[in-house]
Amino acid sequence: MFNISRVRVVVEASDPLTAAGLADHLRFSPELQILPQSELSVADVLVMCVDIVDPATLIKLRDAAASRRLRTILVTDHMAEEHISAAAACRVVTVLGRHEVTPQRLPDEVVHAYRDRATNAESSPGSERARASLDARLRDLLAQNGARSEAIFDSRELDVLRLLAEGHGTSEIAERIAYSERTVKNLLYAILTRLQARNRSHAVACALRAGLI
Numbered sequence: 001m002f003n004i005s006r007v008r009v010v011v012e013a014s015d016p017l018t019a020a021g022l023a024d025h026l027r028f029s030p031e032l033q034i035l036p037q038s039e040l041s042v043a044d045v046l047v048m049c050v051d052i053v054d055p056a057t058l059i060k061l062r063d064a065a066a067s068r069r070l071r072t073i074l075v076t077d078h079m080a081e082e083h084i085s086a087a088a089a090c091r092v093v094t095v096l097g098r099h100e101v102t103p104q105r106l107p108d109e110v111v112h113a114y115r116d117r118a119t120n121a122e123s124s125p126g127s128e129r130a131r132a133s134l135d136a137r138l139r140d141l142l143a144q145n146g147a148r149s150e151a152i153f154d155s156r157e158l159d160v161l162r163l164l165a166e167g168h169g170t171s172e173i174a175e176r177i178a179y180s181e182r183t184v185k186n187l188l189y190a191i192l193t194r195l196q197a198r199n200r201s202h203a204v205a206c207a208l209r210a211g212l213i
Contacts, residue, residue: 006033007114010040013049029107045113049075053083061090071113160187162213165204
């Protein structure tokens with residue numbers, strides 16, 4: 001049985017509103033103490049939310065893990081398989097999709113991360129156990145996202161995504177599906193918005209990871 005007084009948590013997100021929302025999920029748990037980012041060096045758990053896990057994210061995670069045995073909960077809907085080993089090496093305990101973050105689950109995951117830190121204080125980061133756990137978690141997350149995404153994309157949008165993945169431009173897509181270029185542009189805008197993608201290439205990458213195309 002663990003005697004947890006107050007688990008010290010730092011929340012970091014790509015925008016202030018998301019950070020505030022995550023902090024609100026944690027604020028009313030008596031087991032947790034929220035610290036400002038300036039006190040990361042004394043925190044037990046880091047909750048980091050990013051749109052997509054990229055090399056810049058991995059650098060942040062590595063820097064956070066360098067000073068002490070911090071454990072991290074990563075909140076994202078887009079993480080490539082090739083980044084799993086690097087994330088495990090940075091002591092990422094689990095990956096949560098944005099839709100999975102609730103006032104009930106997030107505090108539980110923070111406490112679990114703290115327990116992992118206490119139990120495995122001497123284990124090396126990036127172990128096979130850690131990587132296997134993250135790999136299983138990521139596959140589960142991608143499967144969930146794929147099922148959710150298919151439900152919110154109609155056949156026209158899926159056709160546009162497939163043609164986009166094949167390298168076709170707006171006019172070519174319009175010709176192939178017999179729609180005006182204006183309609184195709186509107187469909188592309190809706191697709192990018194729904195996938196929270198920065199551009200068309202990012203949208204294709206997100207769709208591939210979610211198993212849509």
